Structures are given as C-alpha cells and as structure tokens.
Amino acid sequence: MSPFLSSFLLPFCLFSFFSSSFSSKPSHKVYIVYLGEHTGSYAAEEIQENHHGLLFSVKNSEEEARRSILYSYKNSINGFAALLSDEEAEILSAREEVISAYPSEAKWAPHTTRSWEFLTDYEGLNQRGFGFLENDWQPSKANHGKDVIVGMLDSGIWPESKSFSDEGFDPVPARWRGICETGQSFKASLCNRKIIGARYYIKSYEAYYGSLNTSYSYRSPRDGDGHGTHTSSTVAGRSVSNVSALGGFAYGTVSGGAPLARLAVYKVCWPIPGPNPNIENTCFEADMLAAIDDAIGDGVDVLSISIGSIGDPPTFAKDGIAVGALHAAKREIVVVCSAGNSGPKPATVSNLVPWIITVGASSIDRAFTAEIKLGNNVIVTGQTVTPYQLEGKDYPLIYAGDAAIAGTAANLTGQCLPNSLSPEKVKGKIVLCFRGTGLRAEKGQEVKRAGGAAIILGNAIANGNEVPVDAHVLPGAGVSASDATKILIYINSSSNPTASLGQARTVNGIKPSPSMAQFSSRGPNVLEPNILKPDITAPGLNILAAWSESSSPTKLGNDKRKVKYNIISGTSMSCPHVSATAVLLKSIYPHWSSSAIRSAMMTTATLNNAQGGPLMNGDGTTGGPFDFGSGHVRPIHAADPGLVYEASYQDYLLFMCSSTGVQMDFYYPCPKDPPLPYALNY
DSSP, X not given: OOOOOBTOOOOBBSOOOOOOOOSOOOSOEEEEEEEEEOXXXXXXXXXXXXXXXXXXXTSSSHHHHHHHEEEEEOSSEEEEEEEEOHHHHHHHHTSTTOSEEEEOOSOEEEBOOHHHHXXXXXXXOOOTTSOBOXXXXXXXXXXXXXXXXXXXXXXOBOTTSGGGOOTTOOOOOTTOOOOBOOBTTBOGGGOOSSEEEEEEOOHHHHHHHOSOOTTSSOSSSXXXXXXXXXXXXXXXXXXXXXXXXXGGTTOEEEXXXXXXXEEEEEEOEEEOOSSOTTSOEEEOHHHHHHHHHHHHHHTOSEEEEOEEESSSOOOGGGOHHHHHHHHHHHTTOEEEEEOOSOTTSSSOOOOOOTTSEEEEEEOOSEEEEEEEEETTSOXXXXXXXXXXXXXXXXXXEEEGGGSBOTTOOGGGTTSOOTTOBOHHHHTTSEEEEEOSSSOHHHHHHHHHHTTOSEEEEEOOGGGTTOOOOOOOSSSEEEEOHHHHHHHHHHHHHOSSOEEEEOOOEEEEOOSSOOEEOTTSOOOOOSXXXXXXXXXXXXXXXXXXXXXXXXXXXXXXXXXXXXXXXEEEOSHHHHHHHHHHHHHHHHHHOTTOOHHHHHHHHHHHOBSBOTTSSBOEETTSSBOXXXXXXXXXXXXXXXXXXXXXXXXXXXHHHHHHHHHHOOOOOTTXXXXXXXXXXXXXXX
C-alpha cells in the first residue's frame, strides 16, 4: 500500500497512479466549507453548533444537518466537511461568512541512511570557528532536534521498528496536547516517548469508497503500506546499526536527520480499492484538513507532508493543504511538502503557496552497481538491489518487443506490462524491458511469470542516466537510457544475442553528485509565476529507511517478502530531509518564525555539486531554478544564514488578495490596491 508515491495523495513515492471506477456515485459528496479563522475563544461544542446551524440552512432538518457533517474543524481552522449536493454547496458558498466551498476529491497522493552522511560530506565540514561538528550533518547546537515535535501526515507508522525506540528519552514535553488513538492492531501502549501521538482520519475516504477493507489495511494509525514509516524514520528515526535493505544492500547505520525529535503521527492516506490495492494510496482533503487542524491544536512545531495533488493543481483558496498550512504558518509551524514526481516535464510542481516549503528530489553519492556483460564483450554497468543472482554464465538475451503476445499495442510491446510476454519466447532468457507505462517492479514480475531468467530494465530517454533501484522478484538490473540503447542495438545486430549479470554491490563516492532526479516535478509555478517553486532540493533517489513489516519491498500483491528497511525513491523521500533540517533549526532558534527558517535554508542552499561543478539534471543537462529552486539544502550552513527574509501571516493574506482576489480572513479585508505578488518578502 502507500502515500506524488504514488502510493502516493500521492504520498510522493515513485509509483504510477491509477483510479478505480464505479458504476455509480452518490448524488451527495464531501465538501469542505471554509470559514477562515475562528472569531474569539469558543468551546469546541459551540463551534460545532455554529457549523450545524449553517448546515441546517440548506438541509431539511436539524437531524439531517447533524448526520451529514463529517468533521468540524475547531482548533485553528474554522470550517467543516459535510455531505452536500452541488446545489447545497453552491448556496453555502454564496453566503457572506463562507470563504470557499469545494469538494474533497481523490486527487491527492503520497510522492514516493547514506543520505545524511552524504550531506555531511557535501557541507564541507572543516570550517573552524562556525560551531560545526566534524563528521556530523548537524549544527553543534541542534542537539539532534531534542524535544522538537514533528507531525507526519502520511500512511501511518510501524511502531515496533527500532527506529522509533524511546530508550533514553525524557518524559513527553508538558506542552504536548495530543492523543494516542487506538484502533485495529494499535494499542495505546504503542505510543511512547518517541511516538508521542497518533491519530487516523478516514471519514472522507469512506464517504467516497465505502467502508475500508481491513484485510489489506489497518483501521488505525498503524502503517500497512510502508510510506509513512519510511518518511517518519527519515525525519526523526533513531540511530540503528547493522541495518540494510533486502539482500544486504546499503549495510551500515541508519538514522533520521533529527533522531531526538518527537513524532506525532496523523494517518490520512489509504489504499485505493482495486485488483492490487497495496500499490497505491490516496488522501482526501477533508481528512487532511482535519489532521492539520488537530496537529495545530496538539502543539507540533513542524509538519512534514509528502503528499501532493494529481493533475492540475487546485487554486490556492480551494487547496486543503494550502489552507491548513496557512493556519499553521500563523502559529509559526513550519510546513514542508513534496514537489511531486511528474518531472522532467515543466510546470508540474505541486504545493505552490509561498507559506509552504516545497522540496524537489536529487541523488546522493551511492550506487548499487552490477555489471552486464554482452555477448560482444561490451560491459554495461547497471544498478539493482534484487537479492537474486544468475549463475555465472551467458544466457540468451531478448528484447521484450520481440516476445510480445499477439494483440499487444504496438507502442507498449517493449514495456513488459502484465500478461504481455509470450512464455514460449521468453523462457530461460534475459529480457530487455523499457520503462514507461506501468510499475518498474511489476515489469520484473511479468518476466518471471513468463519464465524469464532475469530482467534488464532500460530507462526511457526522459529518465536519462538516473536509475531508481528495485528489489525485483527475480535477478535483474536497471540501466540508463544510453546503455539501454546500446543493448538494444546489440540484440538487433546479433543472430544469437547473449548476456551475463554480475553480482551487485554497494558503491559510495559516486561522482559527480548530487544531480536532480528526472522524476522530480519542475517549475514554473502555474498558479503564481512570481513565486518560484520548488523552493529547494534534497536527497530523494534510492533512500534507505524503515518500512512496514506488513508490506513487501515492491508492494506487489504476489510479493510475500517482508523487510524492516527498504530503499525507495520520490520527492516523498526528499521532503523529510528538509523537514528534519527545519527541526534542527527550531531546536537552535526556538523563537524563529517559520518564514525565517525557510529563508535560512533557501539563502544558504548551493547551486553546485559536491565536486564544485554546477548541479546537473539526470539527463546530463545543467539544472536551473525551475529544477532545484534555490539549490540543494545544506543543514549546517542554514544554522548561520547571516540574513533572513521575514514574511508574516498578514503578508500572506495580502499576497492572496493580490494573486487571487480572495480574502482569506474576515479580520483582514483586502485593500483596494494590495502589494503585487512579487513584492512578497520571499
């Protein structure tokens, strides 16, 4: 299961998104009715009664009004989510006290070790006099983010992981106001001094899809997918030694960026019903807005949200994450979001408002190399983390397009889609497949189904030279677009093409690094070009972190393997690196505003790689601001920025007046001539 990963709203992990279709949909659907900020201090019961009264104005009875409401947002956000007809929503949206009313749709998803050590090397730590620790990615005064509370909106958490041990932790901070919500396979005792709070939100999901099928997901904060566990441990996982991915890859000590921070878990992403529900998660705005409202009330310091919209981004005033983040920003809570996995196509970045830190994804200096020796003695270097190996001999080599069954679409014949390969042509052979449509690991599964010996998965041209690795269900390796072309030319030029696959190994110190991931969504900002997005980039390619033991490393339905740690890719993975940096800065400067923390990271980001050259894209071209924003994050440099750019809640309201013409707070009416959007102190 999972959270633009896909499993991804999309949690932004690197999976493709699909939607389920149903023969009919109810005439009423979940709408979010946003009323701005609360006026004065009211008890929760009073706020809920006010919301019921507003609903009663469009319903036939008070009972129907109460029955239709799903959430009453009452901590910071003033509004509610309710089942409404389009006509009822239109009537409410016309009321003076309503800022916006918009449907909570299934258009959000998740954007799916060595990464922190790489940041250490990247920083260049021999900088005497700046208070930095050598051989550490953290500023010396950060104290590993001790007692800073980070809220995770994602697919939940696997609390038994060693990454979430509370050994040696002090009591939970007295300022914490959250709860540990129990549910399926999740007792209150699973919260501890590390995981200090856990909640789950499912009402909008179930209003759309019906009751959750608990045979493949947990109706509780427990993570059945892996995405939420992975992102949580990347932000704040404890240091755990003798860790590796399946097959022993990336062996060593794994740690989050702020290992002494506290975690508050808000599960908002759930599996999409269908033939293989474990592949993809979706996240509904009404559920996420309820989670953000609770997180603000609970007392989090940082919110990490590896989730984004799919397709055209919603307008700012009708974007649930943006609206919730605005209320968080008013309370100086830092909100960090993933940029999405729709690159390298331009203008695909999501999470576009200026009060959110939007994070692109880049590589680190680690590879998992495996030599592929062709029958003409040409050696190609691929990458893989599959634990399986071929015998040390040559095997027949075939292009998937030459082994497709009759009826396979001509433009899909080389992509090893499910049930597309002929067993008679594939059995016992190494099969060259290409990326494109479908999931990478699923292509390996198809080769195995057809009796193939191994898979070579070639990048499409758009993927360039970056190779996301997978724990395939058979021997195999991924190769760059140029190497895939070499292999295909060899196959077409030989009457008896063969190949052998060497043993894979973990290699550190790859140069040049980092480079921008091709999948990372690119700017410009389609809703407000005056605001640059993404803001910054961080490691997001082939990242090792904790995993749900209820989920296989590939998340394929037929993959029964279980792992404690897993390697995946996506802006979902880069987002928590920046969230952890925000935690460290909060620890050093607890009174800094959220905009100051964002500014410190952006003004100290670098445009160069670790070797001093320019940041490059995965296809070999030179990167630019629409690729990486202000540059690559440098946590230690961010601790001493020298200058910060401040922006207040009122500045953001004026920005909304100018950019969208929407008054977001009734206490702050839009002036006749608000400052132009580019005047925001960003």
